Each structure stands twice: as C-alpha cells, then as structure tokens.
Amino acid sequence: MPKRFVNNYLRTILISTALLNGTQTLAHEYRVSIDDDLERLEVEARFDTKVTSVRARSQSADRYVHDIRDCETNDRLRTNGRRLQLPDDGIRCLRYEVDLLDAARDERRNSALVDSNVVVSPAAWFWRPPLRGDDEITVRFTNTDSINVSVPWLPVDGEPNTYRLTASPESARAPAVFGDFDYVERDIDGATLRITLLKPYGRLGRDSIVDWVVQTAGSINLAADRFPNPSPTVVVVPVGRSSWSDSPVPFGRVIRDGGETIELFINQDRPIGDFYDDWTATHEFSHLMLPYVRSRHRWVSEGFATYYQNVLLARAGQYTQQRAWQRLYEGFERGRGSRPEMSPNDAASKRRGTMKIYWSGAAIALMADVELRRRSNGEQTLDSVLRELASCCLPSERSWSGPELFETLDRYVDEPLFMPLYRRYANSPGFPDYRATFDELGVRVSNGRVALEDRGTGAALRKSITGVPAGR
Ligand SMILES: [Zn+2]
Structure with missing residues (x-):
C-alpha cells in the first residue's frame, strides 16, 4: 500500500475510534x-x-x-x-x-534571586x-x-x-521562569538537557554549574545506557545557605507537570568541587529511571533513587567502594530504626518515617539487584530491567501504582521477583532483612564499620554493582 494511503487509512481508524469512544482529541x-x-x-x-x-x-x-x-x-x-x-x-x-x-x-523560589529573574509556577x-x-x-x-x-x-x-x-501526573508545581537568566542546551547520550540557570551565581561560574549538571545527569547512563527522557528541563535555583542544611544542594526534586523538570536548589556560596560530592542531584536524576509512582507507594521511587544515588556515585568514582557500602549500611540502619511498627506502604500513605520510606525501598532495590544477578549469572541486573522499562514506557505521562510497576518489571525476567518482594515487604512492619544479601556480597559489618572482602564470588558480585566500569 502506498504510504500516504496507509497513513490516511490509519487516521480514519483513529478518528473513528475516537468518535466511537465519545472522545475527540483537542x-x-x-x-x-x-x-x-x-x-x-x-x-x-x-x-x-x-x-x-x-x-x-x-x-x-x-x-x-x-x-x-x-x-x-x-x-x-x-x-x-x-x-x-x-x-x-x-x-x-x-x-x-x-x-x-x-x-x-x-x-518562595524567588527569595534569593536577582530582581531581573522571576519564578512563578504556571499553577x-x-x-x-x-x-x-x-x-x-x-x-x-x-x-x-x-x-x-x-x-x-x-x-x-x-x-x-x-x-x-x-496530560501529566501533576506531581508538584513546576516553575516557569522569566527574565535575563541563562539558558543552555547540552547533549548527553539519549537526551538534550535544557538547563535554566538563575542568578546570582555567587562564587560559581556559569560554565562550572553547567559542567556539574551535565556530568551528574550523564552518570545515570552508567545504569541506563541512554538517558530515560530525551528532553528534560533542569532548573538551578540559588538559595544561599539554607537554614536546614549546609549542603551545597540543600534540596532537589523531580516534578512531573507537563514534562519532567529536575529542580536543584543550590548554595551558590560553596565551591564547585563540593557539588560533585553531594548526592542530591544524582538522586533526583535517578528518579527518571522510573515513572511517577503514586504517593502511597512512594517508598518504591524514593528507595530506587536512594539505592542508585550510592551505586552511581561509586561507579562514577566519586565515592570509594568502602564509602558507598558504608553509606548503604548506615542508611539501612537508620531505616530499621524509623517507625518499626509501620510497613513501607503505611509509612508512605501516612507520610511518616522518611528514613523508613527511603531506606526500606533502597534495601528492596538492592535485594532485587543481587537476586537478579545471581540467578542469571550477571546476564540480568536491575539496570537491564530498568532499561527494558525505559524503552517500553518512559517518559510516562501518568501515575503508576507500586504493584503495577513491579508487575511490569516482572515481565522482563524469567521468573517473577519483584511482586514476590512486594508481597513479602510492602505491608509488613519492621525492615527488610538485608543481612543475608550483605553476606552474599562479601560485606561484613563489625562495630558499625563495613569491611569488604576482596576475593571470592561475593566480592565479584559486589564489584559488578558498585565497581568503576572499565574505561572510566
Ligand atoms: Zn527522591
């Protein structure tokens, strides 16, 4: 069939379907x-x-x-x-x-900005x-x-x-910015980053902020191969030293509101070197490997991003192996101490126990990753499953439930893994027992300090997760 004819034919079908459903695309x-x-x-x-x-x-x-x-x-x-x-x-x-x-x-985003930069959410x-x-x-x-x-x-x-x-999940209120701010586009594998830089820059140069954003976003490709959104917006908002944190990036978030926006609030008075050591931006970019997950299952999205922030900073060589596993261990222990009477679903629904929400999800992500690698001899990994998800479904314009996401991930593996983890932990109080997984990875803990075995199958498995890939 000639192409034009096929197109018209398809269009007729689409239009008739829309009319039959009583909908018309506007x-x-x-x-x-x-x-x-x-x-x-x-x-x-x-x-x-x-x-x-x-x-x-x-x-x-x-x-x-x-x-x-x-x-x-x-x-x-x-x-x-x-x-x-x-x-x-x-x-x-x-x-x-x-x-x-x-x-x-x-x-509130305008609090530290120069007068010629104005932020007002389309909301x-x-x-x-x-x-x-x-x-x-x-x-x-x-x-x-x-x-x-x-x-x-x-x-x-x-x-x-x-x-x-x-249409989009409208997960929060995205910023719209007007004025004489800088806007630059930078290509990484799979995406053009559209970066908006608000002023003042403080002791940071424009290019140094851009380099940091590009390198951090690019580290997602150490898991994803191709960045999961071809055209994300990144907005960098200087806020000075915040009252609740002296970190270079005191706050960040991903907003799904008519596209995906990564918003990074920075302390422009910190030297640029400090920014590479901060996990916030890596955490936010990691969120894009999953669709927006409804808030009652928020431990899934926060947990996966928390797991990946540590894994990716280690793969990028920013964290030593020791530091990455020490941080995971300390996080899991904070999670274990947070709201032990609640299940992850409970904590997420009631918005209690931030550490419970973030770290129970991270422990489940680690367990899934290790189980997949062990079962498949390294053929399948959490990375590879998320790459399948990305090519099927990302970026997604709607909200997903936790079980829907886990069922989808199970389609990419030979034997279900994610839903069994969901059934075991999502509605159970306490904290996922990650100790057997640590043993399997040659991660020993004594007196609160992590020691990494250097040899054996455990060490090899562990290095396949957090090791710096060859060629970096
Ligand atoms: Zn997060």
Whole structure:
C-alpha cells in the first residue's frame, strides 16, 4: 500500500475510534505576552471547541488574575475559587491578565534571586481546560526579544518560544521562569538537557554549574545506557545557605507537570568541587529511571533513587567502594530504626518515617539487584530491567501504582521477583532483612564499620554493582 494511503487509512481508524469512544482529541492554542518590567502577563486562549470547564491549579490563582473576558463576546467572566464561571454552553476564546509581580511575591523560589529573574509556577497563572487522552495545548510566548522564558513544557521543533503541554501526573508545581537568566542546551547520550540557570551565581561560574549538571545527569547512563527522557528541563535555583542544611544542594526534586523538570536548589556560596560530592542531584536524576509512582507507594521511587544515588556515585568514582557500602549500611540502619511498627506502604500513605520510606525501598532495590544477578549469572541486573522499562514506557505521562510497576518489571525476567518482594515487604512492619544479601556480597559489618572482602564470588558480585566500569 502506498504510504500516504496507509497513513490516511490509519487516521480514519483513529478518528473513528475516537468518535466511537465519545472522545475527540483537542488542540488548544495559547498566546502569552510579558511586559518588559516583568510585572504583567497577558494571556489569550483559543479553544479547539467550546469548553465548559477552565481552572487554575493554585488556590491563590484568583488573586492574581484580572480582566477576564470571553474574547468572542467581550463579556467579563468571574472566578469561583480555582474555577472560572462560564456560560452553560461554554466559551471558545478566553483573555485575561495576570499580576506577575504579586504572584512572584508569594513564590518562595524567588527569595534569593536577582530582581531581573522571576519564578512563578504556571499553577498560579495558567487557566486552562482539563486535558484528556492525547489533548494538548500549544503555548506561544510573544515579545520575548528582551526576556527569556523557561517553562516545564516540551519545545515545539522549529517554532521558537513555542511549547506543547499534554496530560501529566501533576506531581508538584513546576516553575516557569522569566527574565535575563541563562539558558543552555547540552547533549548527553539519549537526551538534550535544557538547563535554566538563575542568578546570582555567587562564587560559581556559569560554565562550572553547567559542567556539574551535565556530568551528574550523564552518570545515570552508567545504569541506563541512554538517558530515560530525551528532553528534560533542569532548573538551578540559588538559595544561599539554607537554614536546614549546609549542603551545597540543600534540596532537589523531580516534578512531573507537563514534562519532567529536575529542580536543584543550590548554595551558590560553596565551591564547585563540593557539588560533585553531594548526592542530591544524582538522586533526583535517578528518579527518571522510573515513572511517577503514586504517593502511597512512594517508598518504591524514593528507595530506587536512594539505592542508585550510592551505586552511581561509586561507579562514577566519586565515592570509594568502602564509602558507598558504608553509606548503604548506615542508611539501612537508620531505616530499621524509623517507625518499626509501620510497613513501607503505611509509612508512605501516612507520610511518616522518611528514613523508613527511603531506606526500606533502597534495601528492596538492592535485594532485587543481587537476586537478579545471581540467578542469571550477571546476564540480568536491575539496570537491564530498568532499561527494558525505559524503552517500553518512559517518559510516562501518568501515575503508576507500586504493584503495577513491579508487575511490569516482572515481565522482563524469567521468573517473577519483584511482586514476590512486594508481597513479602510492602505491608509488613519492621525492615527488610538485608543481612543475608550483605553476606552474599562479601560485606561484613563489625562495630558499625563495613569491611569488604576482596576475593571470592561475593566480592565479584559486589564489584559488578558498585565497581568503576572499565574505561572510566
Ligand atoms: Zn527522591
């Protein structure tokens, strides 16, 4: 069949399926302009069809929005909390203004930034209809000659300052940034990192921050081969010395909100060398090897990222072998002491016992990795299973449950392994007993100190996990 004919044929099937299901894929268009003083946004939305529901995600969004109108009739519209009050038959066109200055004052990310860099989450200013299935919104920023824009959405090829937003888990509120910040793109295997660097840089040079981000993100490929998201956004936010931590990266997170954003809060007054020794960024990038896991099974995503942060820092040569296993041991012991009366699912659901959540999941990740390597003589590993997951399902635009993820991982191995671990530990109080696994790896512990056997099958197995790969 000629290709064009096949395409038309397929399209007919797709369209008929959509009609049969009572769904139609919608494509809405937004134009956003920012004034030069970064005080105001003007937004105009043209909807694919009449929409009857438009809302913002933040509770406070209605305080910043002004002069909301149906642009076909010029009628004024009102808000009702986070919703717009719309006529019963809906609207096709919407126009409104946003007091950016006011919204920025309420945004904690701005606390240490220079005045010419403004962060305001789209949650506070982006009023939109719900997105179902493959619905999408294209957002074009105009008058961006003097103002840079960074948003969590995917850039549209060949159309500058234009982005595409699709359905996503909305796990937190991604940042949108306006002003004279630096934006750079860097390629690593499998991805173009889109890096937004907010000012001030303190004692750090721009290039040294970029190098650190690139090298840390690249270390994921020591497990993944190819970076699991082809176009992630990285936003580096200077916050100075934080009151809760004197680490160079006091806080980081991954936000799944119209694309995947890795947000790194840094102390710009620390020397760059200290950043390579900090685990936060490695932990955050490791999260991208899994999809977003619902919060009641959060120990799965936090546990895997915690396991990999130590494994990858060892493979990259940043941690000595001794240090990596000592840290794993100390973490497991902190986990064991945290909320022993709760199961991992309990702790995650009730948001209690951070150490329990992070380290019980890490212990289960280690057990799975060792079991896989032993069973398959090193043919299969946690890395290889996650690579299969990535080629099937990542980046994912929806939320996964823990069991759904574990069932999927079991499809890539000869005999189920992940669901049996889930059934054994997810709803059991106490802490996974990792001692037999340590024995198997030649990791001995006495008086709180880890000693590594240098020879034997255990040492070989252990080195296959944390050893620096040949050629590095
Ligand atoms: Zn995490």
